[in-house]
């Protein structure tokens with residue numbers, strides 16, 4: 001990116017001189033990043049929102065080409081231009097911040113972006129997507145600001161727009177089609193009406209029963225009270241049962257719906273996310289369900305009837321009603337004041353927690369590497385840093401809650417006394433009778449208590465909002481296939497046609513596969529070779545439909561891959577990768593992929609073909625030997641052969657082996673390949689060993705994403721091109737043939 005100095009930029013855009021001076025003070029909306037790598041897109045999201053265009057974060061992630069490592073400043077500039085802003089990067093000094101437009105992005109600590117809002121005296125106001133609004137001194141800014149700022153201006157044609165609120169649409173989707181909600185609401189209304197009877201009885205006892213010693217009326221009232229209490233008891237039990245039903249259904253609907261959706265997302269989605277983070281998002285469903293169904297739901301419904309209480313209170317004494325309203329307003333004000341900060345802290349707590357969870361999952365998955373390199377101490381340190389960050393946020397939240405909770409507590413403790421004092425004054429002045437005063441106090445209580453509960457539940461509502469944002473982030477990602485007219489793949493013959501296919505991983509990244517065209521006949525064996533990073537695995541993934549080609553078309557037996565239902569196709573392709581994952585179940589279950597209906601003799605046949613049968617028999621429990629997740633008790637070669645057995649079990653018409661036998665010794669590898677050749681299916685083999693490659697019918701040679709040569713071993717050697725030089729480099733070293741070696745080309 002070409003970075004001008006601020007002076008040059010000011011010269012080019014004289015209008016910049018007036019920036020920050022005359023413009024009316026408009027605040028940058030606070031949006032908090034959902035993942036560590038999201039700071040760039042989230043900052044841009046705030047800039048766009050500041051100028052009136054609300055854009056979803058996932059849309060911006062794609063538009064900026066954000067991956068697990070985040071984005072660079074240039075991508076943000078280009079993306080902002082795509083949305084109709086004029087954007088440029090400038091290099092500025094600290095003092096130049098005074099001339100900066102609000103909603104400019106500052107490059108922060110080399111790995112972060114924040115949004116500049118304003119500067120007053122020595123105080124710089126920024127919005128940090130990780131924590132929210134911050135006020136820093138110039139000195140503090142100088143510690144983190146790298147000097148690079150991104151400036152944005154609205155251009156002609158910039159279109160403003162608003163987004164639907166996810167909370168509303170999510171709840172609508174989840175609650176739709178359920179009558180239980182209506183029943184719970186009806187029950188709550190009935191319970192509230194029962195509650196209304198008590199204040200009346202209070203008033204009547206004081207005004208009628210006591211002065212006239214009316215025992216008959218007292219008896220009637222006692223009977224009425226018992227009836228109401230019994231009714232209330234049964235209504236409460238019924239409501240609790242209904243809520244229990246709702247909880248269970250919500251759980252199934254939300255958690256399974258989320259999991260189903262997540263699993264239907266494209267492979268690229270999982271490459272951008274950490275397992276720990278996704279696990280936390282999945283668990284968020286349970287948290288939302290818990291908050292919705294316990295307390296908040298009934299609290300919210302009970303709260304609906306506060307209006308009735310208020311109306312009755314107003315009818316009895318507007319003065320007591322006014323006092324009650326003021327008390328409620330104080331509680332609401334406390335909540336409003338801390339709302340934004342609480343929300344930002346909750347979001348960043350979620351983000352930090354998911355980082356620490358992901359880190360822990362990674363730490364445990366990579367324990368072998370950590371142990372062998374003796375780096376477990378450093379890994380523990382890194383996790384403890386994240387853990388401390390989580391704790392720090394929780395301390396900040398705790399401190400804020402300590403103040404607000406204490407304030408709310410004192411208001412709710414004093415409320416009855418304040419009301420009693422006012423009521424007594426009213427009664428002494430003769431404005432209301434003693435009985436009416438008691439009734440009024442009960443109504444005031446009926447008004448204040450649910451509102452206080454709601455205020456108390458407000459934090460939980462906020463938490464629901466945070467959870468929903470994180471769930472929406474997944475739910476709004478488009479499924480791998482959304483068309484409804486897809487064809488189920490029929491039994492494949494094994495013919496594959498690749499027509500001018502190109503592919504890039506992100507909208508801004510370079511092509512890793514370029515204009516590749518090839519034809520593979522049924523039962524043919526094809527070897528894919530080339531140096532490391534030349535695009536072989538990417539091409540294989542394209543064939544499996546794991547990625548969609550940026551350009552071009554892939555067909556199976558003349559059927560366009562894009563028109564086929566992918567799982568039905570993939571079930572017919574035996575795909576084995578270099579480092580297959582071993583699940584923490586038995587050997588047999590790993591081979592059958594959990595399908596218990598497959599007979600043992602079929603499993604054994606596949607294991608023999610993959611040359612792992614003898615190894616399995618030597619294990620303590622044979623095919624039932626339990627394995628640990630990740631397959632720590634197996635050798636690398638055994639893991640590969642286990643995966644191969646799983647692939648061969650399906651008798652697939654097409655086998656796609658991506659360095660799937662790289663960990664085997666030459667003899668075992670040869671035996672495996674001889675077995676595979678006998679199956680007579682189409683074979684696409686990515687390999688580095690000459691012995692594996694030379695037996696293929698066709699060898700495809702890739703270089704920098706381009707298919708540069710194709711033919712058989714002999715014809716390619718005669719051609720004297722890339723393949724021949726790869727072979728020459730290998731054979732001159734007299735080592736096992738490995739195309740990935742540096743300088744092999």
Ligand SMILES: Nc1ncnc2c1ncn2[C@@H]1O[C@H](COP(=O)(O)OP(=O)(O)OP(=O)(O)O)[C@@H](O)[C@H]1O
Nearest residue numbers: 271505512530531532533534535536537538539740
């Ligand atoms: N998920 C991804 N996101 C972005 N870039 C990727 C991704 N996967 C691979 N690449 C890049 O695409 C290029 C081709 O990678 P690919 O794995 O297809 O090469 P390869 O020929 O199979 O290499 P090797 O022989 O080392 O396995 C590389 O530059 C790699 O860095």
